[in-house]
Amino acid sequence: MPTLVRNGEITEDAWTYDVANASNPEAGSILNMKDFTKQHAGELHGVLLDGSVEIEDIIDQVKRAALIAISFAGFADGRGLSLAVLLRSRYDYRGELRAVGEVLPDWTPYMLRSGFDSFELPDSRMAKTAIACMQRMTDQYQGSVSQPSPRFRRSSD
Amino acid sequence: MYRYNQFDQQFVQERVAQYRDQTARYLAGEISDDAFQQLRLRNGLYIQRLAPMLRIAVPYGTISSRQLKVIAEISRNYDKGYGHLSTRQNIQLNWPELEEVPDILADLAEVGMHAIQTSGSCVRNITTDHFAGVSADEEVDARPYCELLRQWSTYHPEFDWLPRKFKIALNGSGSDRAATAVHDIGIEVRKTPSGDVVLDVYVGGGLGRTPVIGSLIRTGLAERDLLTYVEAILRVYNRYGRRDNKYKARIKILVRAMTPQIFREKVDAEWEHLHDGPGALTDEEILRVKNSFVPPTYADLNNEESLLGTQRLENRHFDAWVENNVDAHKQTGYAIVTLSTKTAGIPPGDVTDIQMDAVAHWSDKYGYGEIRISHEQNFVLPDVRQSDLLELFVAAKKQALGAANVGLLTDVICCPGGDYCSLANAKSIPVAEEIQRQFDDYDYLHDLGPLDLNISGCMNACGHHHVGHIGILGVDKKGAEFYQISLGGHAGNNASLGKIIGPSFSRADVTGSIVKLLDVYIQSRAQDETFLDCYRRIGMQRFKESVYANAG
Numbered sequence: 001m002p003t004l005v006r007n008g009e010i011t012e013d014a015w016t017y018d019v020a021n022a023s024n025p026e027a028g029s030i031l032n033m034k035d036f037t038k039q040h041a042g043e044l045h046g047v048l049l050d051g052s053v054e055i056e057d058i059i060d061q062v063k064r065a066a067l068i069a070i071s072f073a074g075f076a077d078g079r080g081l082s083l084a085v086l087l088r089s090r091y092d093y094r095g096e097l098r099a100v101g102e103v104l105p106d107w108t109p110y111m112l113r114s115g116f117d118s119f120e121l122p123d124s125r126m127a128k129t130a131i132a133c134m135q136r137m138t139d140q141y142q143g144s145v146s147q148p149s150p151r152f153r154r155s156s157d
Numbered sequence: 158m159y160r161y162n163q164f165d166q167q168f169v170q171e172r173v174a175q176y177r178d179q180t181a182r183y184l185a186g187e188i189s190d191d192a193f194q195q196l197r198l199r200n201g202l203y204i205q206r207l208a209p210m211l212r213i214a215v216p217y218g219t220i221s222s223r224q225l226k227v228i229a230e231i232s233r234n235y236d237k238g239y240g241h242l243s244t245r246q247n248i249q250l251n252w253p254e255l256e257e258v259p260d261i262l263a264d265l266a267e268v269g270m271h272a273i274q275t276s277g278s279c280v281r282n283i284t285t286d287h288f289a290g291v292s293a294d295e296e297v298d299a300r301p302y303c304e305l306l307r308q309w310s311t312y313h314p315e316f317d318w319l320p321r322k323f324k325i326a327l328n329g330s331g332s333d334r335a336a337t338a339v340h341d342i343g344i345e346v347r348k349t350p351s352g353d354v355v356l357d358v359y360v361g362g363g364l365g366r367t368p369v370i371g372s373l374i375r376t377g378l379a380e381r382d383l384l385t386y387v388e389a390i391l392r393v394y395n396r397y398g399r400r401d402n403k404y405k406a407r408i409k410i411l412v413r414a415m416t417p418q419i420f421r422e423k424v425d426a427e428w429e430h431l432h433d434g435p436g437a438l439t440d441e442e443i444l445r446v447k448n449s450f451v452p453p454t455y456a457d458l459n460n461e462e463s464l465l466g467t468q469r470l471e472n473r474h475f476d477a478w479v480e481n482n483v484d485a486h487k488q489t490g491y492a493i494v495t496l497s498t499k500t501a502g503i504p505p506g507d508v509t510d511i512q513m514d515a516v517a518h519w520s521d522k523y524g525y526g527e528i529r530i531s532h533e534q535n536f537v538l539p540d541v542r543q544s545d546l547l548e549l550f551v552a553a554k555k556q557a558l559g560a561a562n563v564g565l566l567t568d569v570i571c572c573p574g575g576d577y578c579s580l581a582n583a584k585s586i587p588v589a590e591e592i593q594r595q596f597d598d599y600d601y602l603h604d605l606g607p608l609d610l611n612i613s614g615c616m617n618a619c620g621h622h623h624v625g626h627i628g629i630l631g632v633d634k635k636g637a638e639f640y641q642i643s644l645g646g647h648a649g650n651n652a653s654l655g656k657i658i659g660p661s662f663s664r665a666d667v668t669g670s671i672v673k674l675l676d677v678y679i680q681s682r683a684q685d686e687t688f689l690d691c692y693r694r695i696g697m698q699r700f701k702e703s704v705y706a707n708a709g
Binding site: 073075076077078079081082083085090104106107109110112113114125129133136137138139140141142143144145148149150151152153155 | 164167168171172174175178179182187188191192195196278308309310311312313314315316317318319384392395396400430434435436438439441442445
């Protein structure tokens with residue numbers, strides 16, 4: 001059973017992956033892109049994307065979702081990071097952005113800074129480690145979603 | 158050179174603490190081998206054929222005497238008392254214990270060094286001309302731009318998990334000593350007639366299995382746009398680069414599949430959103446970084462032509478060394494010295510702790526405490542007084558760092574090969590050694606003139622064989638080591654990729670084949686014509702006929 005970390009804390013997950021009820025999804029369910037589009041689902045639903053989507057083509061549909069989950073296919077698949085950056089910085093997506101799939105503690109600092117605010121970790125021990133990982137580094141050189149201003153614009157040391 | 162500020166120092170120390178924690182969790186069984194592999198690679202740690210290998214970052218090949226002494230000390234304390242200068246200007250240790258790497262990194266951090274992103278699918282150490290800031294033919298000092306890119310790419314949230322490794326090189330000199338044409342991104346830094354610094358950006362060059370010369374996709378980019386434009390390139394690559402096949406994952410494959418024109422359009426479309434954003438460099442930041450590369454306070458000297466003339470007449474070894482290993486300096490009375498690591502019997506680029514200490518000492522005594530590492534795997538002392546050259550030469554000779562062969566046949570670029578590397582198909586170091594022993598006659602070497610001989614032990618091309626005037630590639634033929642020879646590659650201005658001459662040779666036949674190739678050159682060359690120019694003029698045929706004659 002995955003453990004959810006949201007806004008820096010282990011949290012009960014209010015969302016479900018409602019595949020059985022795709023034709024009439026309940027509020028609070030995360031749908032795949034096909035079902036999400038077909039049901040004209042909206043602010044009560046979530047949508048699951050993978051790193052390969054051409055976000056420019058679907059942004060108008062997915063933007064209304066309350067939650068966008070992005071799945072990471074493998075440990076070295078960084079596409080979801082660029083997708084998150086685009087959703088947050090270019091398309092101003094304000095809903096929950098969740099990292100799912102292969103999500104390991106040491107990856108979460110990158111995801112956090114790229115705009116994710118929730119993370120599905122494999123178990124509660126890894127969830128706790130992830131929280132510690134995300135708090136480890138004090139500051140960074142370059143700008144990011146979580147701190148758009150690069151260090152050189154904030155400090156003169 | 159760039160000096161760490163308080164934040165830079167804090168950052169490397171936090172990164173060490175982070176890696177120490179990762180190592181502890183791995184050793185406690187909390188992280189799988191596969192997951193830890195990615196984490197250790199991002200701190201420069203490979204698991205090699207015989208032992209781990211730690212690659213220490215030497216940003217754009219610049220290192221201080223104090224830092225080099227610490228590496229010598231580390232090699233004594235944690236290793237076997239030697240290190241290896243890599244073809245990307247870094248220093249590698251071949252025998253550290255995995256458990257001790259956090260301690261090594263902590264020692265490095267004390268002197269502002271690290272191993273961050275020296276391996277793994279991320280932006281690697283930024284490289285440049287090893288003569289940057291001092292060479293007489295330099296237009297713009299590229300080091301500040303390298304440092305800006307180093308900081309920007311360090312622990313980047315979005316681009317640390319790319320399809321494959323990513324190498325960026327910059328050059329600001331008349332002659333390109335940074336091999337920019339064969340990098341994922343190559344940047345030419347130049348001045349406009351009105352004195353502004355602008356950047357020309359090449360993308361998709363590379364060696365490996367599919368060697369490609371980079372395509373020019375942007376000319377005249379303003380300094381302030383350096384980081385945002387590179388960000389746009391990396392975002393396009395991160396999204397669309399192939400991840401299904403590691404041999405097709407480099408950006409060169411994407412650029413070729415899309416065509417450079419379409420790739421450029423994609424990058425430009427992305428960049429439209431970025432160039433006026435917070436990532437654009439400020440004048441203050443450019444100035445801050447440039448100010449950390451101000452030249453030392455040179456003494457007011459004259460050129461020492463007559464002294465050197467006399468010394469060279471009296472000592473033919475010194476004469477040869479000045480001819481090959483000493484380059485013209487911007488500053489009157491000074492010279493740039495290259496200390497060759499290429500002595501037969503020693504793997505190219507290998508240096509002992511004693512040699513590292515000696516080089517550090519010379520850089521203090523004969524310079525301003527700064528050393529460079531060239532991608533040809535040699536040390537460079539950038540600021541030597543011309544009047545000190547003879548004394549330095551005598552000292553270097555005693556440490557086996559005085560070979561007068563820079564740019565000549567025996568200044569071989571060579572990967573670690575099958576002796577150390579688990580990827581290699583064949584050994585490379587013994588091949589280099591045999592060639593170096595065969596051509597130990599200086600007069601003959603000098604007569605051959607500039608000649609880049611590059612040797613790789615496998616297709617990954619760490620020895621840059623594609624851009625050797627003569628390239629040698631180790632291949633596996635049913636379990637036996639064979640060697641493919643190519644001609645006509647070149648890494649500098651007007652770069653080109655070598656062409657394979659024909660069927661491969663057994664190890665025993667490699668040196669003999671090189672002898673035959675050089676005989677063809679000597680018989681065919683016009684006056685003062687280099688090997689490369691001669692090959693470009695007469696083509697492959699005569700070389701081929703000679704080397705395969707009587708071969709049945």
